[in-house]
Amino acid sequence: MPLELFNTLSGKIEVLAPEGGPALRMYACGPTVYDYGHIGNFRTFLHLDVLRRFLKQLGYPVNHVMNITDVDDKIIRNALAANLSIGEYTAKFEKAFFEDLDSLEIERPEHLPRATAHIPEMVALIEQLAEKGFAYQAEDGSWYFRIAKDPDYGKLAKKDFDGIEDGARVDVDEYDKDHARDFALWKAVKAGADGTEEHHWATALGPGRPGWHIECSAMATGLLGEAIDLHAGGEDLMFPHHENEIAQSESASGKTFVRHWMHVRFLLVEGRKMSKSEGNFYTLRDLLLKGYRASAIRYLLISVPYRHQLNFTFDGLKQATNAIERLRTFYQRLLKGSWPEGTNAELAEQIGGAGAKYTAELSNDLNTANACAAIFIMVTAVNSAVEAGTLYREQAEAALGVLALFDGVFAVLEDKDAELTRTALAWAEREGRLNEADPSTVATLALPDEAIAGLIEERAKAKKQRNFARADAIRNDLLSKGILLKDGAAGTEWTRK
RNA sequence: GCACCGAUGGCGAAGUGGUUAACGCGCUGGUCUGCAAAACCAGUACUCAUGGGUUCAAAUCCCAUUCGGUGCUCCA
Numbered sequence: 001m002p003l004e005l006f007n008t009l010s011g012k013i014e015v016l017a018p019e020g021g022p023a024l025r026m027y028a029c030g031p032t033v034y035d036y037g038h039i040g041n042f043r044t045f046l047h048l049d050v051l052r053r054f055l056k057q058l059g060y061p062v063n064h065v066m067n068i069t070d071v072d073d074k075i076i077r078n079a080l081a082a083n084l085s086i087g088e089y090t091a092k093f094e095k096a097f098f099e100d101l102d103s104l105e106i107e108r109p110e111h112l113p114r115a116t117a118h119i120p121e122m123v124a125l126i127e128q129l130a131e132k133g134f135a136y137q138a139e140d141g142s143w144y145f146r147i148a149k150d151p152d153y154g155k156l157a158k159k160d161f162d163g164i165e166d167g168a169r170v171d172v173d174e175y176d177k178d179h180a181r182d183f184a185l186w187k188a189v190k191a192g193a194d195g196t197e198e199h200h201w202a203t204a205l206g207p208g209r210p211g212w213h214i215e216c217s218a219m220a221t222g223l224l225g226e227a228i229d230l231h232a233g234g235e236d237l238m239f240p241h242h243e244n245e246i247a248q249s250e251s252a253s254g255k256t257f258v259r260h261w262m263h264v265r266f267l268l269v270e271g272r273k274m275s276k277s278e279g280n281f282y283t284l285r286d287l288l289l290k291g292y293r294a295s296a297i298r299y300l301l302i303s304v305p306y307r308h309q310l311n312f313t314f315d316g317l318k319q320a321t322n323a324i325e326r327l328r329t330f331y332q333r334l335l336k337g338s339w340p341e342g343t344n345a346e347l348a349e350q351i352g353g354a355g356a357k358y359t360a361e362l363s364n365d366l367n368t369a370n371a372c373a374a375i376f377i378m379v380t381a382v383n384s385a386v387e388a389g390t391l392y393r394e395q396a397e398a399a400l401g402v403l404a405l406f407d408g409v410f411a412v413l414e415d416k417d418a419e420l421t422r423t424a425l426a427w428a429e430r431e432g433r434l435n436e437a438d439p440s441t442v443a444t445l446a447l448p449d450e451a452i453a454g455l456i457e458e459r460a461k462a463k464k465q466r467n468f469a470r471a472d473a474i475r476n477d478l479l480s481k482g483i484l485l486k487d488g489a490a491g492t493e494w495t496r497k
Numbered sequence: 498g499c500a501c502c503g504a505u506g507g508c509g510a511a512g513u514g515g516u517u518a519a520c521g522c523g524c525u526g527g528u529c530u531g532c533a534a535a536a537c538c539a540g541u542a543c544u545c546a547u548g549g550g551u552u553c554a555a556a557u558c559c560c561a562u563u564c565g566g567u568g569c570u571c572c573a
Contacts, residue, residue: 032571370520487530
């Protein structure tokens with residue numbers, strides 16, 4: 001079954017398939033490592049993770065490039081203020097970014113190029129553009145892209161730049177910025193107020209640093225070639241960033257740069273745009289310290305399809321936690337139970353249908369919401385069969401197979417949450433930010449597993465002696481510390497609430 | 498201001514012309530249990546922001562209004 005994905009460029013849903021090789025070549029705009037990543041950033045990266053995991057499930061190898069922007073105005077400014085080199089400054093946040101990817105079970109792209117490691121390619125690309133008349137140097141030494149020379153400019157953002165077209169017929173001076181919309185390819189070095197020069201590279205273009213857009217064009221073509229299958233990013237990047245990438249890359253190569261463009265929509269927080277001034281700005285680490293689980297964050301951000309705006313709320317996070325609990329309980333039940341031989345034809349059909357629906361829904365423009373629905377329908381059907389005593393080994397295995405398919409993309413069934421939260425707490429301690437942590441989360445995690453096991457054993461003895469008062473006291477005490485007990489046929493199990 | 502996107506139950510959300518409007522969470526009652534938890538069963542929007550219109554038929558198409566978001570400037 002082919003994957004059909006909305007293409008921003010054509011405005012239509014189209015089949016996404018690799019061309020000119022077995023692997024799908026995709027490029028995604030990565031983070032600018034000047035601070036910790038926020039949940040809005042991760043919504044985009046999570047949906048790209050869904051895409052790449054699903055592509056692999058469909059049998060397409062993926063060659064995925066995600067750039068690390070490790071030089072820009074903010075980085076230069078912040079590094080200067082912290083009295084660090086830009087490399088020293090960005091190393092910390094780059095490391096944090098990778099840790100966050102791991103926490104959210106986001107697979108590493110095949111290539112993670114740093115902008116600062118590809119300056120020569122950027123310079124070469126600008127020189128190529130200059131040769132063809134698309135780039136020019138302004139009086140201050142900066143290089144700009146001449147939009148007036150590119151009749152296709154605006155095709156992605158669906159913008160009509162009439163005024164710019166007119167400008168093309170006007171004679172322009174080579175050394176002034178021709179038009180207000182012309183964007184920087186290379187920014188000439190500037191001296192600060194105190195006379196010190198900011199970070200720069202000495203190149204054939206003159207001393208300076210690359211513009212943001214050229215970075216992606218150079219690294220995408222350098223690693224994937226001049227014509228790639230898919231390019232993705234947040235919706236805000238559509239214009240001007242992606243439009244400019246197209247302009248640069250296609251003007252230089254004369255080829256179609258990208259066949260398929262994917263844009264992930266923004267999330268709102270409590271119904272409002274997330275922003276520092278609104279006070280609703282959250283990094284992944286903020287949420288982990290508040291006691292929310294990494295798995296719930298992943299699930300919540302993924303479960304709403306990428307082309308819809310998602311309203312992120314703390315209530316929603318709690319709901320996601322509970323939904324995952326249901327799935328995990330079900331998963332463990334299938335895994336640990338022993339099921340008799342036999343066949344339940346109706347159930348077998350339901351399970352097969354769920355698997356097919358799951359794949360069909362993701363194939364339909366990555367409809368993650370409906371893919372989840374298919375799984376939950378199966379969960380209910382199988383649980384019903386368990387209650388009725390009509391679940392057999394064959395169907396249990398089939399259901400586990402469908403779950404494995406689901407988890408290959410959603411990746412929430414294995415419970416690593418307590419460990420991840422512990423890691424976040426350790427980080428907060430090192431950073432002197434432990435005061436931001438939720439006290440009850442700290443208390444729950446402070447209780448070692450062995451202590452819990454001991455109390456459960458004591459409770460089991462009490463129960464055997466029909467001393468229910470003592471047994472219930474232990475259970476309530478653990479509950480108040482966030483530990484939930486479940487008595488089952490095979491003994492007592494526990495989970496952190 | 499201009500352009501584009503969206504508004505579905507208590508909450509999140511699927512659904513873009515035609516059965517009883519998915520699914521998850523929550524809530525209510527029941528089954529099970531020493532009691533719980535889990536699980537199951539039943540119930541939980543006669544209705545899809547508001548007002549018009551098109552159609553045999555609209556949550557789905559058109560127009561207007563209100564609200565939210567995005568782009569036009571750094572932004573996932």
